[in-house]
Amino acid sequence: MKYYAGIDLGGTNIVAGVVDEEYNIVAKASTKTNCPRPDKEIADDMAKMVFQAVKNAGLTIDDIEWVGIGTPGIANSSTGVIERANNLGFENTPMVKYISESIDKPVFIENDANAAAYGEYVAGAAKGAKDAVCITLGTGVGSGIIVDGKIYAGSNFAGAEIGHTVIEVDGAQCSCGRKGCFEAYSSATGLIRMTKEAIALFPDCEMAKMAEEKGKVTARTSFDAMRAGDKKAKDVVDKYIKYLAAGITNTINIFQPDILCIGGGVCNEGDPLLLPVKALVEKEDFASNSAKRTEIVIAKLGNDAGIIGAAFLGKANS
Ligand code: BMX
Numbered sequence: 001m002k003y004y005a006g007i008d009l010g011g012t013n014i015v016a017g018v019v020d021e022e023y024n025i026v027a028k029a030s031t032k033t034n035c036p037r038p039d040k041e042i043a044d045d046m047a048k049m050v051f052q053a054v055k056n057a058g059l060t061i062d063d064i065e066w067v068g069i070g071t072p073g074i075a076n077s078s079t080g081v082i083e084r085a086n087n088l089g090f091e092n093t094p095m096v097k098y099i100s101e102s103i104d105k106p107v108f109i110e111n112d113a114n115a116a117a118y119g120e121y122v123a124g125a126a127k128g129a130k131d132a133v134c135i136t137l138g139t140g141v142g143s144g145i146i147v148d149g150k151i152y153a154g155s156n157f158a159g160a161e162i163g164h165t166v167i168e169v170d171g172a173q174c175s176c177g178r179k180g181c182f183e184a185y186s187s188a189t190g191l192i193r194m195t196k197e198a199i200a201l202f203p204d205c206e207m208a209k210m211a212e213e214k215g216k217v218t219a220r221t222s223f224d225a226m227r228a229g230d231k232k233a234k235d236v237v238d239k240y241i242k243y244l245a246a247g248i249t250n251t252i253n254i255f256q257p258d259i260l261c262i263g264g265g266v267c268n269e270g271d272p273l274l275l276p277v278k279a280l281v282e283k284e285d286f287a288s289n290s291a292k293r294t295e296i297v298i299a300k301l302g303n304d305a306g307i308i309g310a311a312f313l314g315k316a317n318s
């Protein structure tokens, strides 16, 4: 059996996993990212987590073929440098060099969403597709594009950022500097913002009471309040669904992939989210009369997609 190490570097957690050649995660180790702090310190913790995961798997580092890293931001897979990751405070971080100093194995790097898309492609919901796009609805809207079985990251590795295409001109401020990005509306963060806006406008609604009782507004608040019969909450959910469907239809109209897979925490809402999104996309998709349509599916691997995809980066573009 061959083993590979994958690291999912996030704004909150660093998770490393040992993955076998059949795509099973055999062991994991994680620690807090604790940013902002010097990038080298974070890199040292990432290497530590690899050693820990390897130990947890009952293996030694010699059993590992290579290490793959998924990171937010612009990851230059050719130079191994994270050129920019604003949520981590990184600018031109030589991550592959740092990890190679601690682990004497080949080291690969990719954007986190690209790695997660690759994970779904090799082992999850996009398995068997030739062309696939995977979108994650989390803190941000991450996206990864697989063309002909390979990760498409653009000519300068800053591509495949579907989350930063505008769906509302002069709309809500996005963390990237633009206004009205898909991410500003369809991320969990966007949903929370729209929920808070509705609560400010209608402080007596059921949704406002539910948020008050919980002590906070989460990405679940509007869905829970809608289920409890609140009309204002349903308006928020409907608005969210409209934006999400617009972003997905844009994506399908550009790529017409075999499979478009959606993941991330918000997808846990299941059918009340997915069925109306699918219905809107079906109506608006440019290929609505075509015999072959993009299949919209829910991601299968959850948070493991990033680790599995990162672990298989050594095969991704060969
Ligand atoms: C942002 C962007 C993407 C990333 C996406 C998903 C940065 C630092 N991040 O759009 O590169 O893929 O978030 O991030 O520029 P998540 O936190 O939702 O997983």
Ligand code: ZN
Pocket (backbone or CB within 6 Å): 163, 164, 165, 174, 175, 176, 177, 178, 181, 183, 184
């Ligand atoms: Zn943006």
